[in-house]
Amino acid sequence: DTGVSQDPRHKITKRGQNVTFRCDPISEHNRLYWYRQTLGQGPEFLTYFQNEAQLEKSRLLSDRFSAERPKGSFSTLEIQRTEQGDSAMYLCASSLAVGGYTFGSGTRLTVV
Amino acid sequence: GENVEQHPSTLSVQEGDSAVIKCTYSDSASNYFPWYKQELGKGPQLIIDIRSNVGEKKDQRIAVTLNKTAKHFSLHITETQPEDSAVYFCAAPVGNSGGGADGLTFGKGTHLIIQP
Numbered sequence: 001d002t003g004v005s006q007d008p009r010h011k012i013t014k015r016g017q018n019v020t021f022r023c024d025p026i027s028e029h030n031r032l033y034w035y036r037q038t039l040g041q042g043p044e045f046l047t048y049f050q051n052e053a054q055l056e057k058s059r060l061l062s063d064r065f066s067a068e069r070p071k072g073s074f075s076t077l078e079i080q081r082t083e084q085g086d087s088a089m090y091l092c093a094s095s096l097a098v099g100g101y102t103f104g105s106g107t108r109l110t111v112v
Numbered sequence: 113g114e115n116v117e118q119h120p121s122t123l124s125v126q127e128g129d130s131a132v133i134k135c136t137y138s139d140s141a142s143n144y145f146p147w148y149k150q151e152l153g154k155g156p157q158l159i160i161d162i163r164s165n166v167g168e169k170k171d172q173r174i175a176v177t178l179n180k181t182a183k184h185f186s187l188h189i190t191e192t193q194p195e196d197s198a199v200y201f202c203a204a205p206v207g208n209s210g211g212g213a214d215g216l217t218f219g220k221g222t223h224l225i226i227q228p
Contacts, residue, residue: 004155033215042118042201042218043156056214091155101146101216103155 004104006092012110013082020078021107025094032075033101034067035091036060043091049075082111114139114204118219126227131192133222135202136184145185146216147176148201156201160187189224197226 005024013019025032030051035043046065047057051072061067064082069075079086089108093101115138125131137145143164148156162169162176162185169176175188189196203216 031213040221042203042220043216045206045215045217048215058215093155100161101158103148103157105153105155 004092004094004102006090006104006107008107009105010108010110012112015082015084015111017082018078018080019082019109020076021090021092021109023075023077023092023094023104025074025092026096026102027073029094029096029102030072031095032069033093033095034075034077035093035103037089037091037106038087046077079109082109084111087111114142114206114217116202116204116217116219118202118222120222121220122223122225124225124227125192127192127194129192131187131189131196131224133187133200133202133224134184135186135204135219136182137204138183139204140180140183142204144205145176145178146203147174147187148203148218150199150201150221159200192224192226194226194228197224199223 007022033048034046037043045058046061047067049069052069064080067077087110089106091103091106093103095101118135146161147159149159150156160171160174160176162178173190178185199221201221202219206215206217
């Protein structure tokens with residue numbers, strides 16, 4: 001499979017727990033993006049990496065959220081002390097150049 | 113930052129008819145405008161995009177038009193088929209680059225329903 005891979009597909013967690021999601025981009029893509037999508041809305045930009053450097057963070061990304069891309073390949077998104085408002089689909093996308101993003105199928109997080 | 117408005121929120125057309133979805137944006141520096149199709153349980157899939165040096169781009173039954181003066185762009189689907197039923201999103205660049213490298217701001221989506 002040469003697409004963007006996200007793991008897990010679904011995650012149910014109790015409020016207050018920490019969760020971590022993984023994204024494996026298309027191998028030759030140097031840019032990697034995280035988005036959040038709630039029901040009936042478009043994806044909302046969270047953050048992006050060029051290689052291993054995190055270059056931009058949205059104000060939506062509170063201090064409970066942290067993202068890493070340690071070797072410029074896969075990325076992780078961690079949410080600490082989850083809240084019910086964190087329930088959403090977390091989408092990862094990658095690109096080689098400007099535009100032309102390829103999205104993964106997302107990780108659906110449910111906080112109970 | 114960029115603000116993207118998308119209309120309509122729901123569009124129902126007869127199979128074989130055309131569908132048009134419109135978006136407006138606020139940042140005149142933006143120069144890259146993609147359209148995505150999202151099916152249930154899947155991530156958005158890029159179907160067509162346009163850069164500001166052209167006014168129209170076509171790919172088989174799908175076309176996008178751009179009016180930079182008015183800051184709006186539209187998706188046109190002709191000869192609609194049942195498999196065109198999905199949610200469609202427009203987007204424009206977030207940030208200062210204008211080209212989308214810093215991320216995209218998405219519209220709220222249009223649920224396109226193709227009636228048999």
